[in-house]
Amino acid sequence: MTILVTGGAGYIGSHTARLLAERGREVVAVDSLERGHRAAVGDLPLVVADVSDRAALAELIDAHRVDSVVHFAAYKAAGESMEHPGRYFHNNVGATAALLDTVAAAGIERFVFSSSAAVYGTPESLPVTEDAPVRPESPYGESKAMVETMLAWLGRLTPLRSVSLRYFNAAGAWPDGSLGEDWSLTTNLVPVVMKSLLGRRPPLEIFGTDYPTPDGTAVRDYVHVLDLAEAHVAALDHLEAGGESSVVNLGTGVGSSVRQVLAAAEAAAGREVPTVLAERRPGDPVAVYADNRRAAELLGWRPRFGLDDILASAWAWHSTHPDGHGD
């Protein structure tokens, strides 16, 4: 039986599909390739389709005997969602609703969903537990909360069981540098730091140096993409063992400041990151990091990699693939 990985040509989906295949699981990826890359899928089977295409999805589920779904396919930029909210509701919510119809019609009962710490908005207290209020501050975060709500209803009313994984800041690459994030569309800190290191952009702006943190810069929870991939394997195992539906934070539980990220990047690259100091950005929280105890208790998941591993793997990938996947 086969696991369908939607968004399998994207950053986190491609790492998870590769890890699942390495673990001997049958995998088929589906991706529109709008924001993904065929090369990221390697030799694994890829169907190019939109997840809202019911006929194409039904056909591939039948042909590959799919019995579980890991759903990454979505748009992911909170900033873009503030300018184009409709785009996010259509693709992240509407297309997922269509996918869930197809999944239900095929009798599939196991579903792992890429949610986000963006559902919490600015947290009131740290570390952030799964019981913190869901108060998204962008259509992107809202789209993730809406899918979680759909999954909760389907869990009550149908045989579908799901795990929604609320990722904190995904970063890093396959440790040997053979697979990583295509940085052409990203605004996340680690790839932007890499671009600055490689002279592919102007110096990095450090937004805010007067935050109430030890070094004055904002603090986030960076979690290695391979640790995220492992968590999806663990979530599938949990559902296959008959485990109940849940929402689970995926973070290291450790906050790292912008300056700590820069120091780790410089250690990995052996050169200095060009930077300029800039004003705080409106709406940026001072610090966000996860309480990850539920992931340990429910899924037996513990992150193996730290900040140095994240920056070393990111450097291994970007310095050898300055044009990303090259397509």
Ligand SMILES: NC(=O)c1ccc[n+]([C@@H]2O[C@H](COP(=O)([O-])OP(=O)(O)OC[C@H]3O[C@@H](n4cnc5c(N)ncnc54)[C@H](O)[C@@H]3O)[C@@H](O)[C@H]2O)c1
């Ligand atoms: N990267 C992060 O830090 C982060 C943090 C929290 C949550 N997430 C979530 O994880 C998931 C994967 O993120 P990523 O960083 O790998 O993003 P990504 O953009 O690299 O990958 C998403 C993939 O989905 C595909 N896609 C989008 N809409 C589709 C559709 N309707 N049908 C078929 N394919 C479609 C894109 O072409 C792309 O290949 C997303 O749902 C994102 O919201 C990411």
